[in-house]
Amino acid sequence: MSNPAMATLPEGPEATWRKALAEGRLLLQRAKGSGTVFFPPRWAEPGTGETDLEWIEAxxxxxxxxxxxxxxxxxxxxxxxxxxxxxxxxxxxxxxxxxxxxxxxxxxxxxxxxxxxxxxxxxxxxxxxxxx
Amino acid sequence: MGGNFPRGRTAIAGYATYGMGEAPGHSSLEIAAQASLRAVADAGLNMADIDGLFICLPDDFFAGMSLAEYFGLSPRFTDNNRTGGSSFMCHMITAAMMIDAGYIDTALIAYGSNQRTNSGKLASAFRPNAWDLPYRPLFPVSPYALAAARHMHDYGTTREHMAAVAVAARQWANTNPEAFAKGPLSIEDCLAARMVSSPISVRDCCLVTDGGAAIVMTRTDRARGLHPKPVPLLGAAAATWWNSIAQAADVTTTSAAESGPRAYAAAGLGPQDMDVVQLYDAFTINTILFLEDLGFCPKGEGGRFVADGHIAPGGSLPVNTNGGGLSCCHPGMYGLFAIIEAARQIRGEAANQMPDVHVALAHGNGGTLSSQATVILGSLATI
Missing domain, CATH: 2.40.50 (OB fold (Dihydrolipoamide Acetyltransferase, E2P))
Incomplete structure (x- = not known):
């Protein structure tokens, strides 16, 4: 009975970060375009709204x-x-x-x-x- | 840069404070309501004239609806903006725009807090975010302490400089009957005070008092017929650069460096034109940061500017002439008291009245140096 659209939602960036921390890894996000690294984790690069992001291990x-x-x-x-x-x-x-x-x-x-x-x-x- | 701010077209028609210091036996809403009744009477209006309601209470997220219900009003617009202590400067911006646009005619901006007699502790729903919380920063003092520590490192600011802010505030308070903290206070007293979150000691922290305040705003042409000395709003601007201090690009420069220039541009004035200045001094470092960010001295020089005696009675720039949040009152959110002290100076009604005041600045701060909002008030001669 679940909404089929919900199944397609990605995990939130905070959950991704916390899971990695629990595995002993410190992750940061980097905007692919500008190369800017930021924390805390977000859906978009602060200041630009850019959503093309990648995780890096600090x-x-x-x-x-x-x-x-x-x-x-x-x-x-x-x-x-x-x-x-x-x-x-x-x-x-x-x-x-x-x-x-x-x-x-x-x-x-x-x-x-x-x-x-x-x-x-x-x-x-x-x-x-x-x-x- | 001034945008389309309606310079001088709206004004404070009336104001009042109530229950400053201690108001035992009152709820926060009752303190705000008494201040409101007095401000509306001061404006020569009736409560039924209020059609825009702006309020922030420490303990009621729906305070706007609560105050409307309390007075049996049906406002066209109700605003519970919660940018901390700067909320009331933000309320003035919204009210000015709405009044000038004709959406409302008469705005009541109110505040009340019983935090001292109710609990004796800062009454706030304000918490560190989930990223900062595990490290147990004292809230809100530790984020300000982190800014102060870095300001000392970068610019050579000292605890003596910060103490000079507290001493100047006390000197103003000592001749203000409304001020809560009076009596001698020396630099040595401040340096010997108990450290809370280094480099901030108890003497670097604002008071914990009760208190309420309210202002009534309307069109300046209408206000002229209501009160002999309406106080026009010449310019105002708000800015936010972060919430957590950990997200500040530079903790020694706040978004007052943006709100100030935008407010000056709206008013067509600069820092050199301000006759008196009211700065939100939740902590002594605030006064230093805002003196710099609002252009009264160069970045990094705020501590030496204060230690040289500029902001104390008899100095070149009268700052926090009521004693400020450090020595007059601080019921949790101080912004409206800064606004009223600025308006009193222009109406000639301040306890420490400065001569020939035509322009006064009131600056509000909210959160952990997070929200900054600047208003510039004038006399009728300035419009």
Whole structure:
């Protein structure tokens, strides 16, 4: 009894991205025409509406663009939130694990890691090229 | 670039605030309704004259229908635009276009919030998107902190510069009977304040108050017969470049850099023509960013501009003359209070009245530096 038209709908880009993340792969979208890489996943390239897109696997390397340390009531430790610029060109919100929050700084080189948190895959980063 | 904005053809005919600071025993709708009754009376009109209704409430996505029902109105148009704190500047743009086109005659733009006495916390339905949420940014402060941290990195802005914004706001508030936060506040006080989301401390954050506000807009030729000092709308523009701060191409430049020039073009004026300036200061970094983006100082110089004393009482550019969201009131969405302070300065009714005010700018911000909307008000002498 299902609508036959529905069977032809492709999977949404967000679902594609989340499935890949669950398999340990970090995907990004690239507009074939302009070569622009963007995140989060969409049906169309932001700014142009171009729909001729392809998935690429990100190398996972990036740089901290900005960071804020959030204080909590003791004994809870401070934590941080960072904006990461991936080398492919996309920016996203994440965090840098493996170092105290206060040591995460703008310009820090980082590498992606997919962990499990609250029963779901989560993209985080770790420092590279410098000691924590 | 000004497009077809109806410069000076619509005006604020009346305004009112209500329940600024604390309004115990009121719902948000009741605060908005009291402000509305007073604004309509100030305009010399009756509630039945209202045929366009614009409102944003913290807790009611259908606030327009709620206010229509409350007053027994049957508006020709009802607008619940939710671009955060800038909603009311956006309402003014829509109302001006609709009034000038003849679709409506008289618009009521209203707001009310009981967030302080009701919960003591920011009342908002506003959440990080699904991509940002797992990293637990404090909302809305952390996105502003990310912008501030990058502004410091790129331009050498300091916490002392940000503190100077808070101190200037307090100095204005100290001589405004309507302001909620009064008393001495020093740079050292701000620097010693508890850090919330670095580099933003509690003294870099706006107040959490109650408060309501309302304005009535109509054609300027009609407003002249209603109130001795109508306040014409000379120009206005809105711009949105992102929702999540993670999607900003450059977190140190907001779309105020677009809304400002378009509003100036519509008004036929520039930043040098503004007699007073009201900027949406949810956080101290906002004032710095908007001073730059609206052309009052070069990009990157906002912190030093403020630290040099320009925006404080006695400075070269009166900014947030009521004390702003930092020290006057901030019930969750501040935009309409910035508009009313601008209009008061033009009518000569402000607590910290500046001499010879003919042009005033009110700038609204919504979301996480996401929605920017600028309105430029004038005296009758400017049209």
């Amino acid at each position: 190398a996972g390397l990036g740089t901290v663009y900005s960071v804020t340390v959030i204080n909590q009531k003791p004994p809870q430790l401070p934590y941080h939130v960072a904006l990461i610029d991936l080398d492919e060109g996309a920016r996203l919100m994440s965090r840098v694990d493996g170092v105290p929050a206060e040591q995460v700084h703008i310009g820090m080189r980082v590498c992606a890691r997919i962990i499990t948190e609250q029963d779901a895959p989560l993209l985080v980063f770790e420092p590279i090229g410098e000691k924590g």
